[in-house]
Amino acid sequence: MARVASSAEQVPYSRIRELAEIAMGMEGVLRLYFGESNLPTPDYIKDAAERAMRGGYTFYTENAGLPSLRRAIADLYRRLHQVEIDPGGEIVVTASGVQALHVAIRTTLNPGDEALVLTPAWPNGASIIALSNAIVREVPHPLRDSRYAVDFDALEAAVSPRTRLLVYISPSNPLGWVATRGEQQQLLDFTRRHGLWLLADEVYDRLQYVSAKPGEPAPSILRLASREDALIVVQSFSKAYRMTGWRLGYLIARRDLAEKAGQLNEFIVSHAPSFTQKAGEAALAMGEDDLTSMVLQLRENRDLCLEALRGMPGVTVPEPDGAFYLFPRIEGAGDSFEFCRRLLEETRVGLAPGVAFGAGGEGSVRICYAAERAILEPAMERLRRFLQEGREFGMIA
């Protein structure tokens, strides 16, 4: 009998999706499980897409994306990060951050190779590695003095002759951790020393709360690297411009990898949709004001949820510096999927189970706070009551 390939079979089902599918069959759920804002894409982006469609952007484009969009991305990096990227050879536009990740992993790993992944992490990277018949080695972020850190000793110990890639996310989904300059330099030195590719997922770079200036990006690792380094930065329009459904992203990489990734795009999606790419240009050209107010709002949301969580029994949560998630550890919660399922069924609050994010994630839940106060406030109150009653009645240890 013909069978589904074992490489496909071994990829675990997303436990966030599994929870979401239960929630989607229910009425009145406060949905904080997915990683997206519940506000729509700004109108100026929709208008640009409509103009592009009517203006003829309905045909195939270059595999690496429209040259005008690649130039706009290079300009953005010059302006925001003071780095020079060649739009002709070091940028590949993709149909989403997920697809950028996919093509990056396919161009760096052979079957049987090993990839180090800093966890807890949004699980798609690890699943794409497994789908590529390669092996994931998870290295957990330790919590040191109420801040997540990189465990360089554990990284050293995890390297083998088959290791070819290190993947990390900063600002992190789900931790909100933002790599310091020192950590970026050490990650770069580590991969240089071991001859590895370094894949930096920077899709949340515009959403950070450390800088006094809202919207200022978390510094890209591209500032520290040379264009000869074996570095790939994955980016997306989804988070900064609220374009999750549009499927638009890009990667910036060393010229040889970028060239191959552009070629491989042909066999994956050929290219990102033409009018979506034009909408992306509008986002880069006109998005700053909207982005600034969104970051201010997100910071307020983060603080509201942090304060609520810190008042709940048995909950510990470090202050996140970026992205739009909180990842509280809930003492006695045990199986985080079961915890989230019960919370959903009894209170109609939908959170993502920590177990979905790999080693170090069990015992925590992820809360996406990119939602209005009218959703966040009752969600926090219901969670508080659920925990309090659970502890009183011995349902939670």
Ligand SMILES: Cc1ncc(COP(=O)(O)O)c(C=O)c1O
């Ligand atoms: C860390 C991280 N990287 C990449 C992505 C991909 O975003 P998209 O495929 O919507 O561009 C996401 C989405 O949740 C993410 O959280």
